[in-house]
Amino acid sequence: MSMPLSTPVTRKRMLRSTHVFSHRQLSPSGIPSAGLTFTTADDCVRLWGDVSYACVCNATYCDDITPAELESLPSGQFRHYTSDIRHYRLWRTTEDFKAEANNETSTAYFTLDLSKLYQEILGFGGAMTDSAALNIANLSAPAQELLLRSFFSSEGQEFSFIRTPMAASDFSVRHYVYDDVAGDVTLQNFSLVAEDLQFKIPYLKRAQELSPGKIKIFTAPWNVPDWIKVKRGTTLGPISEEFYQVWADYFVRFFEAYSEEGVDFWGLTPENEPQFLNRGGWTPETMAPWVVNYLKPALDKAGFGHLKLMICDDQRTNVPNWSENVSEDKTEGRRNFGGSRRAPITMWINEQMRNISSGLAVHFYMDSVNNTDILDRVHQDFPEKFILYTEACNGTGKPVVIGSWDRGEGYSSDIIQVLTHWGSGWVDWNLALNPDGGPNIEGIFVDAQVIVNSTSDEFYKQPIFYHLAHFAKFVPSGSRRADLTTEDGKGVEGVAFLTQDGVAVIVLLNRSDSNLTVVITDKEQRNVEVLVEKRTIHTILYNN
Structure with missing residues (x-):
């Protein structure tokens, strides 16, 4: 057993495109057994279970979370983080607001009111x-x-x-x-x-x-x-x-x-x-x-x-x-x-x-x-x-x-x-x-x-x-929950917040086996349109 560390350790990162690692699969007894392989993807070394995977970390490598960097985000764009059952862990993209919300029947529509705030988040x-x-x-x-x-x-x-x-x-x-x-x-x-x-x-x-x-x-x-x-x-x-x-x-x-x-x-x-x-x-x-x-x-x-x-x-x-x-x-x-x-x-x-x-x-x-x-x-x-x-x-x-x-x-x-x-x-x-x-x-x-x-x-x-x-x-x-409503979310669950720095944060969860488009319109008529695929969770951020 190692004792708790007393000094910070310099972090080293693996090159995601060049490494294949010997895979230790957990047996029912909890004892590692050899024989399979895994590769890096999205900064995660994958240990597969039945339907999804855990990310493996060791003494020299661990995946991290790409910061939102909202201070450099233009007013017409938002950050979008996605995790899903098969591929991604907090995959970050930058997307544009839509000029108009689409009117397709397969779309789930939400309304966000950042002026209507509720309890403080601890x-x-x-x-x-x-x-x-x-x-x-x-x-x-x-x-x-x-x-x-x-x-x-x-x-x-x-x-x-x-x-x-x-x-x-x-x-x-x-x-x-x-x-x-x-x-x-x-x-x-x-x-x-x-x-x-x-x-x-x-x-x-x-x-x-x-x-x-x-x-x-x-x-x-x-x-x-x-x-x-x-x-x-x-x-x-x-x-x-x-x-x-x-x-x-x-x-x-x-x-x-x-x-x-x-x-x-x-x-x-x-x-x-x-x-x-x-x-x-x-x-x-x-x-x-x-x-x-x-x-x-x-x-x-x-x-x-x-x-x-x-x-x-x-x-x-x-x-x-x-x-x-x-x-x-x-x-x-x-x-x-x-x-x-x-x-x-x-x-x-x-x-x-x-x-x-x-x-x-x-x-x-x-x-x-x-x-x-x-x-x-x-x-x-x-x-x-x-x-x-x-x-x-x-x-x-x-x-x-x-x-x-x-x-x-x-x-x-x-x-x-x-x-x-x-x-x-x-x-x-x-x-x-x-x-x-x-x-x-x-x-x-x-x-x-x-x-x-x-x-x-x-x-x-x-x-x-x-x-x-x-x-x-x-x-x-210090964030506050913001008003997020829908008449028909088509099974998508959601909650929204406004941070003390004026950042709008929206979390969406799709537990279904259907791919959906979600449109979120706020009181400033900004339209966030995202693809919410089956079995995914999303976090959306933009400067209010």
């Missing part, structure tokens, strides 16, 4: 879990650098968010907390561990160095020290009330310890998935008074009162239980809302809790079985709160599927859906995993944007990496 990102950090560390130092650049630099996605767990999560190689000494109510034995000091923290610092902007780091605990639980020796909580202050102080010690190492946080949630995988045994009725009476005062006193506090951190189907605006005297005749029962007392019914929290954290796993009315209702009832998606991954059936275009499309479709229903950002789960989809201490393996093959000192950028890049690369923090 950004996009992924999680630096123990497993992600350990997989990155299994690469050579030059390969580590290229991997981190792919996520955070101006050559890559330019992620603006990182989520990192407070102590162990399921994506760790062991269970641990920062103070397991029973009765240590002053937390004298609190200390970070090797996973923090040798792996996560160095990578978090390097990511910030590479980023052209400020990366927002947030955290949540997955477990609590056994000795502060009501029933010791159990997997789940709840936390004994006599240790409520200790648990609040534990958060403070964590933020202090990371700050001493040069890593500062943007936000937190009090617990990851408190209704399912929780280790604290929280309900909305018990968490709200703990946050109001213990956690927030402790953070304020220690100088961390500025941190953004988010609630829920769970699936969309559970959002009403944590945010629904229902008063205590309306419990009779409770109705189902989006497949979830509305709780009679929830986090934001507590006025103090509402005042000290900034937003709602949501996971994407059950989005396919509940509707977006849940998000609309949150915005309607609490317009001052942002909605941030904080975790997503695939893995049902087969954890890692090399070159899965379906999974990339699923991500993009969900992102478009979330952003058009008041979401302010979208954060993926593990940044990098091994060919088995781990390590995971619970044996729950999943896919990731990047799969690390330490045997050959390579990593594979999955289609979901490029799907996320179509948003993250071109929609910077």
Whole structure:
């Protein structure tokens, strides 16, 4: 295992027209086997799966993303980035506005109004879990650098968010907390561990160095020290009330310890998935008074009162239980809302809790079985709160599927859906995993944007990496969603934005097996006409 790199590595590029490389195909066991070949195309060395491919990177080469260079773009033109199932990854072209929109029946028409703006976009990102950090560390130092650049630099996605767990999560190689000494109510034995000091923290610092902007780091605990639980020796909580202050102080010690190492946080949630995988045994009725009476005062006193506090951190189907605006005297005749029962007392019914929290954290796993009315209702009832998606991954059936275009499309479709229903950002789960989809201490393996093959000192950028890049690369923090409407999009999904620099950004997704022409007309009568072929995603940019 290589240690995290300490100095930048000079980047070398392969000549795309002159190289053929020996191909390492992943076997079902995750062990590379020889025998096939691949060639470079569009700056990507292809590792083919069943229907599409991942891009191979190693210690000397990794594909990058051609910058938009909008400052040199004439007023009558737009940039157009395309990725598809068979050929391209963020292929950039420059095209002209059309004088008139065509009137063919096979064309999907959209209207863009850049004067009608909605929620602010906070950004996009992924999680630096123990497993992600350990997989990155299994690469050579030059390969580590290229991997981190792919996520955070101006050559890559330019992620603006990182989520990192407070102590162990399921994506760790062991269970641990920062103070397991029973009765240590002053937390004298609190200390970070090797996973923090040798792996996560160095990578978090390097990511910030590479980023052209400020990366927002947030955290949540997955477990609590056994000795502060009501029933010791159990997997789940709840936390004994006599240790409520200790648990609040534990958060403070964590933020202090990371700050001493040069890593500062943007936000937190009090617990990851408190209704399912929780280790604290929280309900909305018990968490709200703990946050109001213990956690927030402790953070304020220690100088961390500025941190953004988010609630829920769970699936969309559970959002009403944590945010629904229902008063205590309306419990009779409770109705189902989006497949979830509305709780009679929830986090934001507590006025103090509402005042000290900034937003709602949501996971994407059950989005396919509940509707977006849940998000609309949150915005309607609490317009001052942002909605941030904080975790997503695939893995049902087969954890890692090399070159899965379906999974990339699923991500993009969900992102478009979330952003058009008041979401302010979208954060993926593990940044990098091994060919088995781990390590995971619970044996729950999943896919990731990047799969690390330490045997050959390579990593594979999955289609979901490029799907996320179509948003993250071109929609910077501070952008606003713009009004994009259609009477008949013919199955094309879309969302639009206006950046702080006055750049119009439009993302289109065609999941169908039909080739279509799309025309987007804005209020200035500029007509963007693009061919949106089957199974493609597009990002269009122009100066407003």
